[in-house]
Amino acid sequence: MSGLASSGQLRMAYARRALFTVPTVVLLGLLSGALSNSGESNRWYALLDKPWFQPPGWVFPVAWTGLYIMLGFAAALILNARGSRYRGTALALFVMSFALNLCWSPLFFGMHKITAALLLIIAMFGVALATTVIFGRVRTTAAWLMVPYLAWLCFAAVLNRETIRLNPGAEALVVEATGTQIDIRH
Numbered sequence: 001m002s003g004l005a006s007s008g009q010l011r012m013a014y015a016r017r018a019l020f021t022v023p024t025v026v027l028l029g030l031l032s033g034a035l036s037n038s039g040e041s042n043r044w045y046a047l048l049d050k051p052w053f054q055p056p057g058w059v060f061p062v063a064w065t066g067l068y069i070m071l072g073f074a075a076a077l078i079l080n081a082r083g084s085r086y087r088g089t090a091l092a093l094f095v096m097s098f099a100l101n102l103c104w105s106p107l108f109f110g111m112h113k114i115t116a117a118l119l120l121i122i123a124m125f126g127v128a129l130a131t132t133v134i135f136g137r138v139r140t141t142a143a144w145l146m147v148p149y150l151a152w153l154c155f156a157a158v159l160n161r162e163t164i165r166l167n168p169g170a171e172a173l174v175v176e177a178t179g180t181q182i183d184i185r186h
Helices: 007-035 043-047 059-079 087-110 114-138 140-166
Strands: none
Touching (some): 007 059, 059 114
16 A cells, blocks of 8 residues: 555545635635624725725625635645645744734724724735745645735735825724614603
């Protein structure tokens, strides 16, 4: 009996890993956005002036879902590279990069800390770039799956920076409540 796996066994191992990583990354990413009330339904965000080049609101969940799917497949490729000496480093960087990603929506949309959110995007880009480089040493395809994410982070940083410029008092902006949850009727 040989110690090497057949190409069919390797494909099945990758498929099993992808069946875990892709839904996990997508679910966590979308959950981060939903729990922080990201997007057009956020009343604070709706009051902000947006850059002229900002895409319509529906683009963001579509783009992020696609990016999260690619990140999930990239992670599965790295998980499947059992013999690589860079596998552990690559996975640690991926987890760090993804954890930073999950913090951005709560920071920007939930806490209204748009300057800190810009600094976070810069950190996200740095860690994602390092992740991409290490992924390239493990699996070239995994590195290429990271490239659209890097490009989107650059675009998001520009949007974030322009939002800061257009809304100098945004972090202190208080949105009036539309009602109360307390029923005072007797």
